[in-house]
Amino acid sequence: LHRQGLQQIKEAHEMEKLNQIRVQFLGKKGPLSQALRGMKDLTAEQRPKVGALANTVRDDLQEAIDQAKKQLEQKATAAKLATEKIDVTLPGKKRRLGTKHVIYQIMDDIEALFIGLGYEVVNGPEVEEDHYNFEMMNLPKDHPARDMQDTFYISDEILMRTQTSPVQARTLEKHDFSEGPLKMISPGKVYRRDTDDATHSHQFNQIEGLVIDKHITMADLKGTLELTARHIFGSEREIRLRPSYFPFTEPSVEVDVSCFACGGEGCKVCKFTGWIEVLGAGMVHQNVLENAGVDSKVYGGFAFGLGPDRFAMLKYGINDIRNFYLNDVRFLEQFKGE
Numbered sequence: 195l196h197r198q199g200l201q202q203i204k205e206a207h208e209m210e211k212l213n214q215i216r217v218q219f220l221g222k223k224g225p226l227s228q229a230l231r232g233m234k235d236l237t238a239e240q241r242p243k244v245g246a247l248a249n250t251v252r253d254d255l256q257e258a259i260d261q262a263k264k265q266l267e268q269k270a271t272a273a274k275l276a277t278e279k280i281d282v283t284l285p286g287k288k289r290r291l292g293t294k295h296v297i298y299q300i301m302d303d304i305e306a307l308f309i310g311l312g313y314e315v316v317n318g319p320e321v322e323e324d325h326y327n328f329e330m331m332n333l334p335k336d337h338p339a340r341d342m343q344d345t346f347y348i349s350d351e352i353l354m355r356t357q358t359s360p361v362q363a364r365t366l367e368k369h370d371f372s373e374g375p376l377k378m379i380s381p382g383k384v385y386r387r388d389t390d391d392a393t394h395s396h397q398f399n400q401i402e403g404l405v406i407d408k409h410i411t412m413a414d415l416k417g418t419l420e421l422t423a424r425h426i427f428g429s430e431r432e433i434r435l436r437p438s439y440f441p442f443t444e445p446s447v448e449v450d451v452s453c454f455a456c457g458g459e460g461c462k463v464c465k466f467t468g469w470i471e472v473l474g475a476g477m478v479h480q481n482v483l484e485n486a487g488v489d490s491k492v493y494g495g496f497a498f499g500l501g502p503d504r505f506a507m508l509k510y511g512i513n514d515i516r517n518f519y520l521n522d523v524r525f526l527e528q529f530k531g532e
């Protein structure tokens with residue numbers, strides 16, 4: 195049995211065959227197992243001898259199988275290496291590198307500016323509750339100003355956020371003012387049932403900003419917005435604040451930047467006015483603070499919501515916002531970024 199086993203192992207040239215041999219000789223139904231099971235019928239004298247012999251045969255065969263297995267594996271690897279030679283002198287395949295989308299370049303740039311000013315970056319959900327998108331922002335269900343932002347509703351209470359302002363409410367609710375003032379920005383996508391045209395998209399981006407502390411004034415807001423506009427557009431850009439209305443700020447302003455898609459002469463982008471609206475802002479309404487449990491007699495501050503899409507249009511003289519979303523590589527490749 196011993197010899198026969200070893201011979202067969204030697205002749206096995208495939209893994210499968212080796213496995214068969216193992217089962218045949220060492221398996222539960224194999225001769226060795228049978229011999230060991232039959233020990234009970236032997237005399238006390240015969241038992242240790244037969245036992246020792248059976249063990250030796252089993253160990254020998256097992257070892258022979260292990261070695262044969264190893265050799266087969268080595269052979270297989272060698273054969274594989276021989277056929278899979280890599281010719282390192284062949285020219286490589288050129289990979290086309292993607293570029294960061296021009297809107298994300300602008301957003302990252304603005305984020306970096308505000309991080310440098312000590313702001314925290316906060317994210318919020320795009321599928322939002324009516325409660326945060328509107329009610330907490332001083333827009334109860336029957337408020338006429340809800341019409342300012344035509345909304346994609348998912349159900350009565352759930353919607354695609356129309357603005358990044360709900361992140362204000364979410365952050366205010368959580369902030370512990372005993373640990374210091376609140377300074378945050380929140381970038382992200384927003385959705386509106388706007389008809390797409392040169393300056394409107396049904397999905398676009400906003401960056402929300404919020405600063406709440408004890409002695410914040412409108413001058414702080416103006417300085418911050420001017421810094422932002424000049425950071426992105428250069429110091430020669432002019433900005434103007436126009437009185438406006440938002441339910442969540444009082445007073446409210448709209449901020450325009452001088453149009454240079456047309457060199458200030460008037461064009462499609464600014465509808466021949468020489469100015470393009472890029473953001474809304476104001477001093478946070480006391481109801482927004484109180485709704486979030488913040489004492490409006492002690493704390494106050496400013497908020498703004500800017501449109502990076504419009505920023506990118508102005509900065510690069512792009513006259514149609516839809517270009518950002520068409521994924522035309524010829525357009526996107528012009529903005530290689532750093």
Ligand code: FA5
Nearest residue numbers: 357359388394395398472473474475497498499501504
């Ligand atoms: C708001 O969404 C306010 N939440 C902004 C705000 C925040 C005001 C905090 C006060 C305090 P508005 O609807 O104006 O405001 O949008 C803000 C900016 O988003 C606009 O100035 C514009 O730059 C951009 N924007 C608005 N609608 C579109 C659109 N359909 N396509 C592209 N950009 C848009």
